[in-house]
Amino acid sequence: MDCGDPEVQVDRDLVERARHGDREAFAVLVHQVSDSLYSVAYRILRDTGLAEDALQNALILAWRRLPKLRDPDRFEAWIHRILVHACYDESQRARSWRSTVRVLPVDEPSGFDEHARVADRDELEGAFRKLTLEQRAVFVLHHYVGLPLVEVAELLEIPAGTARSRLHYALAGLRVALLRDAPPVQEGRLA
Structure with missing residues (x-):
């Protein structure tokens, strides 16, 4: 399973050794996958501290x-599933004492006016903040990690139709929020 970083190849032997209590093997596995896991947690939770805690x-x-773990070849999917559930738990804890969750700034192409970049990022953050945690998880796993929806559904332990529905509503929510303030279009051109 490719979980976002094509250079990470988890060694089945390391997984087997770690399964049998080898702490050093587990430390090597953690080193191999921690950047990818942190990236997913950060994109779901939109907060450095929460992402670190979830990880x-x-x-x-x-x-x-x-x-x-029954199948060492499924280690990456298995640990991503654990991470997503940890993200859900962290979000619940944070919600109990804080009303808003900070959103990750998106990577943007260079050459843009700094004020326009900030405004665009703020719009995207606001739109992304309006999605449910479940919609964000499906969106991040599908669009950022690059998993097919069938694998996203399997990883989240939800039906494939539910994953498709959450992705549909996430995209629709982003589209509505972002188009609300867009300039009007007349005859295929911006007005």
Whole structure:
């Protein structure tokens, strides 16, 4: 399973050794996948501290559950599933004491006016903030990590139709929020 970073190849032997209690093997696995996992957590939660906490909790839980992993070849999907659930838990904890979740600034092409970049980023952040956590998770796993919807559904343990629906509503929500303030179009040109 490709979980976003094409250079990361998890060694089945390391997974097997870690499953049998080898802490050094697990440390190597964590080193191999931690950047990819953090990126996913950050994109879902939109907060550095929450993403770090979710990643830490996911890794602790993964270490505890690793002996129960049946298929070492599915390690990446398995650990991403644990991470997404840890993100849900962190979001719930944060919501209990904080009313808003900060949103990740998007990468933008160079050459744009700085004020326009900030305005565009703020619009996108506002639109993304309006999505549900479940919609954000499907969107991030599909568009940022690059997983097919069938794998997203499997990873999140939801029906494929539910994954498609969440992605549809996420895209529709982003489209509506972003087009609300767009300049009007007349005869195929901006007015």
